[in-house]
Amino acid sequence: MATSKVSPYLDELSATSLWHMSTRLPRLIGLAWTWAWRAAPWDTAATIGLNLAAGVFTAVGLFAVTGVLEPLFTGGPTPERVLAALPSLALVAAAYAARALLQAGAGWAQARLRPQVERLTELHLFDLTSRIRLDSFDDADFNDTMYRARDRGQYEAAQVISSAVDFLTSMVSIVAAAGVLAVLHPLLLPLLALTVIPDGWAAARAARMRYERLRDLTPGRRRKWALGDMLASRDSAAELRAFTMRSFLLAEYTRISDIERAAMLAVARRQTVTRLFGEGAGGVATAVTYAALGGLLIVGAMPLAVAGTAVFAIRTAQSSLSTLLFALSATYESGLYFSDFLEFSRGAARRLPEAPTAQDPARLSEVRTRAVVFAYPGEEEPALDGVDIDITRGEVVALVGENGSGKSTLARLLAGLYTPQSGAITWNGTDIAEIDPDALRARIGLVNQEYTQWPLSAQRNVTMSAEADGARLAEAARLSGADEVVAGLARGWDTILDKRFADGADLSGGQWQRVASARGLYRDADLLIADEPTAALDARAEKRLFESLHAHAKGRTVLLITHRLASVRMADRIYVLDKGRVVEHGDHEHLMAGGGLYAELFRMQAQAYEESMPRKHDAGPGTSVHSLLAEETPGLTH
Numbered sequence: 001m002a003t004s005k006v007s008p009y010l011d012e013l014s015a016t017s018l019w020h021m022s023t024r025l026p027r028l029i030g031l032a033w034t035w036a037w038r039a040a041p042w043d044t045a046a047t048i049g050l051n052l053a054a055g056v057f058t059a060v061g062l063f064a065v066t067g068v069l070e071p072l073f074t075g076g077p078t079p080e081r082v083l084a085a086l087p088s089l090a091l092v093a094a095a096y097a098a099r100a101l102l103q104a105g106a107g108w109a110q111a112r113l114r115p116q117v118e119r120l121t122e123l124h125l126f127d128l129t130s131r132i133r134l135d136s137f138d139d140a141d142f143n144d145t146m147y148r149a150r151d152r153g154q155y156e157a158a159q160v161i162s163s164a165v166d167f168l169t170s171m172v173s174i175v176a177a178a179g180v181l182a183v184l185h186p187l188l189l190p191l192l193a194l195t196v197i198p199d200g201w202a203a204a205r206a207a208r209m210r211y212e213r214l215r216d217l218t219p220g221r222r223r224k225w226a227l228g229d230m231l232a233s234r235d236s237a238a239e240l241r242a243f244t245m246r247s248f249l250l251a252e253y254t255r256i257s258d259i260e261r262a263a264m265l266a267v268a269r270r271q272t273v274t275r276l277f278g279e280g281a282g283g284v285a286t287a288v289t290y291a292a293l294g295g296l297l298i299v300g301a302m303p304l305a306v307a308g309t310a311v312f313a314i315r316t317a318q319s320s321l322s323t324l325l326f327a328l329s330a331t332y333e334s335g336l337y338f339s340d341f342l343e344f345s346r347g348a349a350r351r352l353p354e355a356p357t358a359q360d361p362a363r364l365s366e367v368r369t370r371a372v373v374f375a376y377p378g379e380e381e382p383a384l385d386g387v388d389i390d391i392t393r394g395e396v397v398a399l400v401g402e403n404g405s406g407k408s409t410l411a412r413l414l415a416g417l418y419t420p421q422s423g424a425i426t427w428n429g430t431d432i433a434e435i436d437p438d439a440l441r442a443r444i445g446l447v448n449q450e451y452t453q454w455p456l457s458a459q460r461n462v463t464m465s466a467e468a469d470g471a472r473l474a475e476a477a478r479l480s481g482a483d484e485v486v487a488g489l490a491r492g493w494d495t496i497l498d499k500r501f502a503d504g505a506d507l508s509g510g511q512w513q514r515v516a517s518a519r520g521l522y523r524d525a526d527l528l529i530a531d532e533p534t535a536a537l538d539a540r541a542e543k544r545l546f547e548s549l550h551a552h553a554k555g556r557t558v559l560l561i562t563h564r565l566a567s568v569r570m571a572d573r574i575y576v577l578d579k580g581r582v583v584e585h586g587d588h589e590h591l592m593a594g595g596g597l598y599a600e601l602f603r604m605q606a607q608a609y610e611e612s613m614p615r616k617h618d619a620g621p622g623t624s625v626h627s628l629l630a631e632e633t634p635g636l637t638h
Ligand SMILES: Nc1ncnc2c1ncn2[C@@H]1O[C@H](COP(=O)(O)OP(=O)(O)OP(=O)(O)O)[C@@H](O)[C@H]1O
Pocket: 138, 376, 377, 379, 383, 401, 402, 403, 404, 405, 406, 407, 408, 409, 410, 449
């Protein structure tokens, strides 16, 4: 039997037997009930109360039917027998009318309950997904759990409640029918139970088969989901066509769909066999019950009037019992999916950042890292391996190094997005682990390498909130060049930067990067971390942004990550990273004189410029880039 490594709920539910189901389910129903109560106490109470009351009236009706049948089956003239049955008949009519009204009320309360519970579970889910530590998103198992919770689990709390209520309602009428049967003949009761247990067992087993298969298929379904996104998303539409990816993606999608289809068809076959077996066994038991009833009639152990009532009570109890078993298996199935939601909630709760124990950070005077080691979840090689850097207020500090050397990772650690496995990052001497992360982030502006293109207005894409400080917005736009972008938009700052929405606008890569830079600058933070802020900018915009960053550093602090080495010459200090370690540091002159990795990278870039430039004597004194770089790199001129 496959059991979950992570979910205690699933382990509890993973036994098929009715016994296990009936012992484990109450806890789950209790949990669903607490969710429903939190979402809508009145509707929850009405759903349960009115349904139970309706069940009571079903029982009253049943007893009243017994009162109708008994006089009808006893001897005497027909008009008298009908007259004798009339009061009970009136009671039957009244009981069923009352039940209909109560059921209508219960249906209304149940219908109101569902959207309210769903709203609560949805909000709970997104509250957690937006708060959990960033490294959670690098964990494949957790992503599977999150997918299952989002895909179905979050919608099942209301279903658990309504199936559980159906269960309780049918329980009431079964108790009534069983009471009638027990009075009529004690043998009828166990026979009745025999007729429905096989069906119930089959229904529960079939539900679990489907759930287990879907659970096994989760990683494939997630991949199919991602492929579906690529096949139907605007972001990938152009490359999909340009690289003629259609047949490749569709083939992959079809391959996963085929696996899923084969698995689900196999489940459908096994479910049919199981149900057939259950119904067959139930049919045999029903035949045995009626044979027993006939036997009791033949031997004279039961009069005809009583046998007629017994048949009616058996039919009623059977239909209530199958409702009950159906409700039990539906509760069980919803319970399994709901347990995904609970599993996610528990897992996510363990991934929340620890509650801040310390003060808010003071205005920055220095940030330091000491012997910082960090490996991404599931990775053996650390992305940072004993990193020491110092950043002092008012400085422009640059991080350079080849692809994958760990620059962005270090930036994310400094921004408090990841936590090092060992070593320390201090803010004015206090370990940032002891600082309230949100208060820390409020003091840091981040121009991210992989910035998000939010489907919001241009203004909100910069301010990242509903409020805006006009003067700061204008300043950030001026410094980043976003002002020119906004000037070209039909609705200015109010333009939605997403073409999928009415009147939405599309920006070029460089225009988006200016908006992303404005986002970092608008924060007016103590420390601005700019990770590759100019990769998509044209030469003029790049020059303007670097000048802005240097000006911005006055009174504040800038950590700049870039491959454009000509732009870091002015930095107060440059750290060169290689395979997660700081291999050199110092200012430009110091590093060039050292002749290490920095000097090598700088010369390579300079050489690339030189080769594409006219020779110095051809172009005359105006060849600024060439002459500038040649002066900077002794030995480059020839
Ligand atoms: N989310 C992640 N999960 C696992 N490994 C990662 C993740 N992000 C980065 N890495 C790995 O960590 C190492 C450092 O990556 P990082 O992005 O910090 O490099 P970088 O110096 O910023 O590179 P680039 O110049 O290409 O931006 C690389 O080996 C990279 O593959």
